[in-house]
Each structure stands twice: as C-alpha cells, then as structure tokens.
Amino acid sequence: PSSPLYPVTPSRPPSTVSYVERARQHRWRCSDVTFHCSDGALRQQWIQTIREQLTALTSRPKHLLVYINPYGGKQQGECIYEQKVAPLFACASISTDVIVTEHANHARDHLKTEAELKKYDGVVCVGGDGMFSEIVHGLVSRTQRDNGVDQNSPEEKLVPCSLRIGIIPAGSTDCICYATVGINDPVTSALHVIVGDSQPMDVCSVHHNNTFLRYSISLLGYGFYGDVLADSERKRWMGPARYDFSGFKTFLTHHHYEGAVSFLPATDILGTPRDKTRCRAGPNLCFCSIPEYEVGWGVVRGKFLAINAASMSCACPRSPMGLSPAAHLADGTTDLILVRKCSRFNFLRHLLRHTSKDDQFDMTFVEVHRVRRFRFTPRHCQNDSELDLRENGKQLFSQICRDHPACSCSPAYSSWNCDGEILPHAAIEVGVHCQLIKLFARGIEEQPLFEDLANPPCAL
Numbered sequence: 001p002s003s004p005l006y007p008v009t010p011s012r013p014p015s016t017v018s019y020v021e022r023a024r025q026h027r028w029r030c031s032d033v034t035f036h037c038s039d040g041a042l043r044q045q046w047i048q049t050i051r052e053q054l055t056a057l058t059s060r061p062k063h064l065l066v067y068i069n070p071y072g073g074k075q076q077g078e079c080i081y082e083q084k085v086a087p088l089f090a091c092a093s094i095s096t097d098v099i100v101t102e103h104a105n106h107a108r109d110h111l112k113t114e115a116e117l118k119k120y121d122g123v124v125c126v127g128g129d130g131m132f133s134e135i136v137h138g139l140v141s142r143t144q145r146d147n148g149v150d151q152n153s154p155e156e157k158l159v160p161c162s163l164r165i166g167i168i169p170a171g172s173t174d175c176i177c178y179a180t181v182g183i184n185d186p187v188t189s190a191l192h193v194i195v196g197d198s199q200p201m202d203v204c205s206v207h208h209n210n211t212f213l214r215y216s217i218s219l220l221g222y223g224f225y226g227d228v229l230a231d232s233e234r235k236r237w238m239g240p241a242r243y244d245f246s247g248f249k250t251f252l253t254h255h256h257y258e259g260a261v262s263f264l265p266a267t268d269i270l271g272t273p274r275d276k277t278r279c280r281a282g283p284n285l286c287f288c289s290i291p292e293y294e295v296g297w298g299v300v301r302g303k304f305l306a307i308n309a310a311s312m313s314c315a316c317p318r319s320p321m322g323l324s325p326a327a328h329l330a331d332g333t334t335d336l337i338l339v340r341k342c343s344r345f346n347f348l349r350h351l352l353r354h355t356s357k358d359d360q361f362d363m364t365f366v367e368v369h370r371v372r373r374f375r376f377t378p379r380h381c382q383n384d385s386e387l388d389l390r391e392n393g394k395q396l397f398s399q400i401c402r403d404h405p406a407c408s409c410s411p412a413y414s415s416w417n418c419d420g421e422i423l424p425h426a427a428i429e430v431g432v433h434c435q436l437i438k439l440f441a442r443g444i445e446e447q448p449l450f451e452d453l454a455n456p457p458c459a460l
C-alpha cells in the first residue's frame with residue numbers, strides 16, 4: 001500500500017492501495033483504490049495487515065541492481081527508467097542501486113567480477129536483447145566461476161543462476177521481453193518484477209574447438225540473420241529502422257552458404273516445432289525431460305540461405321508469432337530451422353509468413369528439427385585455421401567482386417547472429433542448458449474470456 005495521496009479532511013485521511021490491472025494485449029497497468037474510514041485505529045489496522053501480507057510474499061524482490069544501457073534502441077533507456085519504472089519501484093518499496101553503463105560490456109564485467117550479488121534479490125536490465133545478453137553472460141560466468149565449473153568444456157553441466165533478471169525493454173527488437181511477457185512495455189515489465197514473477201529459461205552455449213564463445217537465449221542465426229546484423233551494425237545511427245533497411249538489402253543480395261549441420265534430435269519430449277499449441281503461462285510442456293535413450297545424430301548437408309536456432313519463439317513486434325512459434329522457453333531444446341537455397345520469390349514468401357499466421361515451415365525448402373545439440377561446419381572449413389581462411393577468403397572474394405562487379409557469387413562465410421551480437425566464427429558447436437536462468441516474467445498469458453474472474457488483481 002502507498003501512503004495516503006491526500007487527506008480529504010484531516011480527521012479522516014483516505015488510504016490508497018495500488019494494484020495491477022490487466023489491459024488489452026498483455027499490457028499491465030497500475031491502478032489505485034482509495035479507502036475511507038472514520039475510525040483511525042481500524043484504518044491503521046488495515047494498513048498494517050496489508051503491509052504484513054505483502055512483506056510475507058518472499059517471491060517479491062526488495063533490493064535490485066539495475067543496469068541502464070543509454071545507447072541501445074532510440075537511446076531512451078535512462079528516460080524510460082526514470083519516468084516509468086523508478087516511481088513504480090519506489091511505490092512498491094523496492095530499493096535499487098542503478099548503474100548507467102559507460103561502454104559495451106560494462107554491465108557484464110561488473111557482474112562477473114565486482115558486483116556484491118548477495119545484497120540483491122535480482123538484476124534488472126534496461127535495454128535490448130544485446131544488453132540482456134550482457135547481463136546473462138555476467139551472471140552465468142560468475143556462477144560457474146564461483147562453483148568451479150569450466151565454461152570451455154562443451155559437455156560440462158552448468159550451474160543455474162540464483163538471481164532473477166528483469167528486462168525493461170528499451171532496445172531495437174526486444175524479442176526476449178516480447179516472447180516472455182507478450183508486449184514490449186516498460187510499465188508492464190516493471191510490474192512483473194514487482195509482483196515477483198519467475199520464468200525459467202533455457203540458455204545455449206556456443207563453442208568453437210573446445211573454446212567457449214558465447215551464450216544465446218533467443219536467436220542464433222547464420223546466413224540471412226547474420227548478414228542482416230553485420231550490415232545493420234554499420235547503420236546504428238538509423239536506430240531500430242536499421243534492421244528494416246539491412247533486412248531488405250540482405251534479401252536482395254540473396255547469398256547462400258554451403259556446409260553441414262549435424263544435430264542431436266530431442267525425441268523424448270512431448271512437443272514438436274510444427275505444433276499448433278504455444279508456450280504459454282501456467283502448466284504446459286515446458287519442463288526439463290531427461291533423455292531416456294541415446295538417439296543418433298542427424299546430418300544435413302547443402303546450400304543454405306539461413307540456418308536458425310530459436311531457443312524460444314523469438315516473437316517480436318516485427319513477427320508477432322516469431323521465428324518458431326511453437327518453441328518453448330524452458331524445455332531444454334532449440335528449434336533448428338534450415339532454409340535451403342531457393343528462388344528470391346520463394347524466400348520472400350517464407351519471410352512474409354513470419355508476419356502472418358501462415359506456417360513458415362510448410363515449404364519444400366524449409367525443414368525444422370527440435371534438437372538438444374547441433375554443430376555447423378562450413379564447407380570451406382576443414383581445420384583450425386578457419387579464421388585465417390575466412391580473412392583470406394574475404395579478401396579474395398572482395399577482390400573478385402571488385403574485378404567483376406556484376407558477379408553474383410556468394411561469399412564462403414556468413415557470421416552468426418547471437419542475440420544480436422556478431423560471432424566471428426562460422427564453425428560452432430551448440431548445446432542447450434535447460435532452465436539455466438530465471439526471468440521476472442511468467443510467460444505469455446492466455447487472454448481470458450472473463451478477465452476479472454480468471455485474473456484477480458494483485459496489490460503492489
């Protein structure tokens with residue numbers, strides 16, 4: 001409960017309780033209800049009781065560490081936090097330590113080495129998927145170091161992080177927020193933090209030659225999404241619109257990449273990527289199953305326009321159902337989507353289906369597998385000197401293309417888009433770690449027919 005907003009008369013001050021109210025399209029709002037009571041002692045008793053009830057809810061955070069990326073999205077991170085989020089945290093009696101980052105990897109390194117994590121009930125990041133990725137890298141690395149786990153071993157079982165992470169969307173895509181809450185709205189996300197929601201999430205580890213490279217939570221994309229990202233980073237001044245510009249440009253270049261994808265199918269789980277059901281809040285198929293028997297690895301070789309691993313739906317405002325609409329947030333699997341070389345027209349049909357309810361997998365040149373691990377080996381990469389080859393290859397191709405401007409050959413390598421960050425290696429090995437982290441979220445709620453009955457209000 002907040003303190004009284006204003007006294008009606010000095011002898012009969014009102015008391016105001018703030019609570020969460022559901023609005024349209026998964027939006028949450030903070031509303032107030034004001035009680036008047038002529039009996040001062042009874043009024044105090046009410047306030048005391050409500051305070052006690054709220055304090056007893058141990059799932060609610062009381063002290064948070066907040067990182068703000070002032071550089072992401074439309075560069076509004078600080079303003080969004082100060083105007084929309086901080087007043088709500090104050091109203092819910094949550095104290096905060098706020099750090100506005102000064103450079104890339106500031107938050108990651110602070111979490112990894114310096115932050116006094118014992119003081120906090122959670123970490124909040126204000127930014128996009130890249131900023132969230134920094135927080136995950138900081139927390140996961142710190143947890144492994146504290147527990148003596150070697151991140152360089154691809155087979156190592158990682159130790160789950162105990163602190164929950166809240167995302168206040170202030171980036172360009174914000175697909176991790178959208179796919180776990182159902183909307184990119186700072187107030188809604190702040191309210192999910194305040195009520196102490198908890199959503200476990202899978203994390204993929206990415207290795208190259210037994211060396212740890214990165215973690216991925218949403219999309220690992222080679223080919224189309226890697227090329228879009230590489231091009232868009234040079235156009236950051238355009239803000240979020242850079243992805244539309246680079247997306248269109250990359251679509252026109254229509255490069256394909258040759259290689260082999262091997263994968264370990266997740267045969268012992270209930271769902272498939274072609275299901276019509278969706279990962280939603282409440283009881284669902286989202287649990288970590290233990291493989292009962294060993295299945296063999298599958299291999300697919302060929303020329304690909306895109307190789308995507310979606311560990312969650314990757315729903316976002318550009319694609320409200322996402323890259324893999326039936327993917328689960330926390331089932332220990334990732335949906336491996338292979339888009340073979342096809343005509344520009346067919347690729348456009350495939351891409352456009354991401355923006356509607358049509359099935360983007362129902363096309364002869366697209367296949368999708370739900371997997372626990374996978375590897376990609378580009379055709380030109382046979383040994384450890386891949387990076388040298390890449391550099392030489394790039395020089396060679398750019399020379400050829402300069403000499404023959406009309407040539408439409410594809411370069412040998414793309415790069416991986418790892419949650420919006422570029423990975424410099426093409427050959428990678430990926431494994432899914434079931435429920436390694438937890439968010440202050442609850443998954444997307446089904447829109448109830450009778451909102452008030454199905455979802456009772458929740459006091460702040």
Ligand SMILES: CCCCCCCCCCCCC/C=C/[C@@H](O)[C@H](COP(=O)(O)O)NC(=O)CCCCC
Nearest residue numbers: 128129130171172173174175243247319354419420
């Ligand atoms: C020509 C018609 C094109 C229609 C394409 C629609 C398909 C959109 C699918 C989008 C999937 C996005 C997956 C999310 C990736 C993010 O992690 C990443 C970084 O986000 P942020 O840090 O917030 O900027 N975003 C991207 O890689 C942007 C991909 C945009 C592709 C057009």
Ligand SMILES: Nc1ncnc2c1ncn2[C@@H]1O[C@H](COP(=O)(O)OP(=O)(O)O)[C@@H](O)[C@H]1O
Nearest residue numbers: 072073101102103104127128129130131171172
């Ligand atoms: N203060 C800063 N200055 C520059 N870059 C930063 C800063 N803080 C974080 N970053 C980096 O900014 C990049 C983009 O951040 P993100 O929040 O994902 O925004 P966007 O969604 O616009 O890409 C990430 O790579 C992150 O590491």
Ligand SMILES: [Ca+2]
Nearest residue numbers: 311328329333
């Ligand atoms: Ca998953």
